[in-house]
Amino acid sequence: MSPYMFLLLIGLPLAGGMDSSIIGGKEAIPFSRPYMASIQRDKYHTCGGMLIREDYVLTAAHCLDRGNIEVVLGAHIINKAERSQQRIPVTEQIRHPSYKQNDENDYSNDIMLLKLKKKAKLTRFVNLMPLPKKNEKTPANVKCSIAGWGLKSPKGNKASYVMQEVKLKLEENSKCEEMWQHYFNPKNMICSVSDGKHAFCQGDSGSPLICKKIPQGLASYTIKGDCTNTTYPQVYAKISYFLPWINKTMEMNE
Template sequence: MCLYIFVLHLGISVAVGMESGITGGKVAKPYSRPYMASLQHNRHHTCGGMLIRRDYVLTSAHCLNRSTFSSRNHLVVVLGAHNISKQENSQQIIQVAKYIQHPMYDQNNKKDLSHDIMLLKLKTKAKLNKFVKVMPLPKKNGKIPANVKCSIAGWGLKNPKDDRASSVLQEVTLKLQFSFECKNKWKDYFNSERMICSVSDGKHAFCQGDSGSPLICNTTPLAIAAYTFANDCTSRKYPELYIKISYFLPWIKKKIGKKFNI
């Protein structure tokens, strides 16, 4: 299932994927990314996320579509997973107690995509071990340089034209794009304060999905995957968009407290 936003004056469709997908990557070393979370509904993977405290996961706001999940059918968070099609002994399945979408996020506002961030308060704290670890957030909001190589991981499509998802965690290396190039392509739908984008090389990408998965640059999570060109995540014309985590640090601290790693 994918949710599409039609951006009128650009004449393009933006996919905010509810299916995971890494294109042009490789299978990640099992359990090498212990901060990764799989958001699932009825044991079906819908989005990625990142454990930022034992009781909080950071992800994309659009991963919660209120018309999709009834009060009895909430998402669960799966931690410590490599193969999500199996019940691995390393996995911890934890229910979500509270969904905290950014107050400026509005899924009906097609002109502002830049507040697509959400915290998930877990019902029980995760047990930290070699399979499950907290990922420290950036220390401060700062300028993110272009041409830096980063990586992103997720469970899903290895080919944008193939609807068969991978059960095991995939990862891919991407290069950040200059903000002015992002702005040139996406116009008013790119906000340089709150967003970054990656180079569109036509081969490597997160695909109509992996929403909420962290973009890791030099061991630091700089952003979370948000939007891609609809039906063509490897589009050479439109860079993929991410929400910059550091911009939202004050909001995150306000919601969960200043001490992250508890």
């Protein structure tokens, strides 16, 4: 059976509900990830992202389309009006030009820049995440971490709204290609493997995968309805591959 039958792009499809989750994780130390962004459509959390410049957030291309889009920075509990928070409207969604939004056979280039209406004020709660230095091979079996907001169980029905984090291990590209076939492109994707208990899930699209303090990937897709599936690796856009596009786009939109 084609893996597409199971594939799930993991942004939240509906603004009226919150169904995101870091599975098998734990509550993050409050404000320990000052680069994290909650991307919200009509005041509801939709995806994660990271602040890479005072006026730009990096996330997954499939996350957003219509609605009143805002970014919330400096948050730990996103349904509380924490003094640390900064809520900034998004003025432009800049998807990678090769991203094929409605092509169900191509999930590569799943990366997007969000231009903010005003610059974020950098504080101990809100800060930038430096990008990787260059496009290089990311070794397998390295332990990484990813954070986001939402449910602690894939079958839960009430969000905690508290930032959760989980540790995951990178998988060999050859294994990702074997399982995902043409859906996985080793040139611009990396993947992690679930042990059946720990995973990212729906609503965590765009959240950065941090390996040795460096953001290597943006959460992109996983198995539909089974985020902790141990057979099919979870897939991320490989940030370092897109460095030329990221830097050029920000320079052109000064």
